[in-house]
Amino acid sequence: MSAGERLPGTPVPMHKWEGHGGVMIAGDTWGDPNGPLAVLLHGGGQTRHAWKGAGETLGNSGYHAVAFDARGHGDSDWAATSEDYAPDNMVEDLACVCRALGSDKPILVGASMGGGVSLLSIGTGRIDAAALVLVDMAPKIEPEGSRKIQEFMSQKPDGFDTLEEVAEAISNYQPHRKRPRNLDGLAKNVRLGANGKYVWHWDPARRAGQRVNSEYRQRLHECADMLELPTLLVRGGLSDVLSEDGAQSFLKQCPHAEYVNVKNAAHMVAGDRNDIFAGSVIEFLERVAPAK
Numbered sequence: 001m002s003a004g005e006r007l008p009g010t011p012v013p014m015h016k017w018e019g020h021g022g023v024m025i026a027g028d029t030w031g032d033p034n035g036p037l038a039v040l041l042h043g044g045g046q047t048r049h050a051w052k053g054a055g056e057t058l059g060n061s062g063y064h065a066v067a068f069d070a071r072g073h074g075d076s077d078w079a080a081t082s083e084d085y086a087p088d089n090m091v092e093d094l095a096c097v098c099r100a101l102g103s104d105k106p107i108l109v110g111a112s113m114g115g116g117v118s119l120l121s122i123g124t125g126r127i128d129a130a131a132l133v134l135v136d137m138a139p140k141i142e143p144e145g146s147r148k149i150q151e152f153m154s155q156k157p158d159g160f161d162t163l164e165e166v167a168e169a170i171s172n173y174q175p176h177r178k179r180p181r182n183l184d185g186l187a188k189n190v191r192l193g194a195n196g197k198y199v200w201h202w203d204p205a206r207r208a209g210q211r212v213n214s215e216y217r218q219r220l221h222e223c224a225d226m227l228e229l230p231t232l233l234v235r236g237g238l239s240d241v242l243s244e245d246g247a248q249s250f251l252k253q254c255p256h257a258e259y260v261n262v263k264n265a266a267h268m269v270a271g272d273r274n275d276i277f278a279g280s281v282i283e284f285l286e287r288v289a290p291a292k
Contacts, residue, residue: 004191004192004193004194004199005191005192005193006075006187006191006192007186007187007190007191007192008187009184009187010187010188011028011049011188012075013026013027013028013048013069013074013075014027014028014029015027015028015029017068017096017097017100018096018100019071019076019077019092019093019096019097020089020092020093020095020096021079021080021084021089021092023071023076023077023079023084023093024076024077025068025069025070025071025076025077025093025096025097026048026068026069026074026075026076027048027066027067027068027069027097028048028052028055028066028067028068029055029059029064029065029066029101030055030056030058030059030060030064030065030066031058031059031060031061031062031063031064031065032059032062032063032064032291033064033101034064035062035063035064035291035292036062036063036064036103036106036107036130036289036290036291036292037063037064037066037098037101037102037103037106037107038058038063038064038065038066038106038107038109038285039066039067039068039094039097039098039106039107039108039109040054040055040058040065040066040067040109040110040114041067041068041070041094041108041109041110041111041113041114041115041117041118042067042069042070042073042111042112042113042114043111043112043113043114043115043267043268044070044112044113044149044153044202044206045073045149045152045153045200045202046073046111046112046268047069047073047074047075047188047189047201048067048068048069048074049067049074049188050067050111050268050270050271051065051067051109051270052067053270053274053278054109054270054274054277054278054281055067057274057278057282058278058281058282058285061282061285061286061291062290062291062292063107063285063291064101064103066097066101068093068097070090070093070113070114070117071084071085071089071090071093071206072085072202072203072205072206073201073202073203073206074188074201074202078203078205078206079203079205079206081205082205082206085203085205085206087116087117087120087216088120090117091117091120091121091124091126091127092126094108094117094118094121094126094127095121095126095127098127104128105128105129105130106127106129106130107129107130107131107132107133107285107289108121108122108127108129108131108132108133109133109135109281110132110133110134110135110137111135111136111137111268111269111270112135112136112137112241112267113137114135114137115134115135115136115137115138116137116216116220118132118134119132119134119137119139119220119223119224119227120219120220120223122223122226122227122229123219123220123222123223123224123225123226123227124223129229130229130230130288130289131229131230131231131232131284131285131288131289132227132229132230132231132232133231133232133233133234133281133284134231134232134233134234134250135234135269135270135277136234136235136236136239136241136242136267136268136269137241137242138220138224138233138242138246138247138249138250139217139220139221139224139249139250139253140217140221140245140246140249140250141217141241141242141243141246142240142241142242142243142246144240145239145240145241145242145267146241148173148240149241149267152169152173153200153202155169156169157204158195158197158199159193159195159197159198159199160190160197160198160199161197161198162198163183163186163190163198164183165198166183166186166189166190166198167183167186170186170189174266174268188201189201221253224250224253224254225253227254227256227257228256230256230258230284230288230289231254231256231257231258232257232258232259232260232280232281232284233247233250233251233257233258233259233260234259234260234261234262234269234277234280234281235247235259235260235261235262235269236262236265236266236267236268236269236272237261237262237263237264237265238263238264238265238266238272239265239266239267239269240266240267241267242267244261247259247261258284260280262276262277262280265277
């Protein structure tokens with residue numbers, strides 16, 4: 001099952017892999033298949049397309065970059081029940097993709113939800129990663145910023161009448177970005193529902209199965225205690241989700257981690273300032289996990 005009919009112009013995924021429990025995972029890759037695998041995991045409500053610029057940059061730098069739609073997002077399958085969206089199942093999806101691409105020691109780059117999955121996969125010993133990049137995500141986040149994300153994702157459950165309404169909703173959530181005049185790019189974000197309205201690309205049931213709670217944050221805190229691999233934390237300087245206090249709390253917990261604060265970026269760091277983001281990640285990886 002999916003959100004609805006794909007709009008014309010929606011990019012077709014380059015690959016599909018079987019994830020945990022038979023859920024099909026859609027993804028794109030860039031670069032040399034023989035290079036070090038760098039897996040890019042997007043945030044909740046995003047798709048693999050959020051990583052296109054970073055994926056191309058990593059691919060051009062000798063890495064084999066892959067970005068995939070998390071289950072219940074984009075072109076990946078919806079799960080059977082809300083419980084099937086539990087973070088541990090997403091960790092298993094990650095492991096399935098890594099196996100399919102022949103890597104037992106990937107580099108993980110995770111934003112928000114994807115950062116949580118990355119941290120959980122390493123901290124539980126499910127993935128033996130070569131390096132970790134956390135993007136605007138740490139065990140301690142700001143409740144107000146998280147609430148705004150939930151409100152954005154909850155609006156118009158029956159769908160939007162026009163793409164202009166979709167663009168307005170995104171613009172209201174990201175006022176620091178210039179609203180695009182051409183709405184064609186929105187094809188990646190919405191589907192055409194059976195009622196003729198434009199609906200988000202994700203499964204509404206996913207949010208019921210992935211509510212951020214204190215138990216989950218505690219698990220992430222415990223996983224951060226286990227980190228010994230090269231780690232980079234990237235924060236958006238305008239972010240209301242990961243505060244400077246939250247970033248410093250993680251750096252005290254993981255003192256060997258490196259830190260980059262991207263001043264003119266908010267929670268969606270790669271989308272706001274991909275030039276600075278990708279450059280910082282490449283500089284870090286060339287030191288700790290260089291491509292041959």
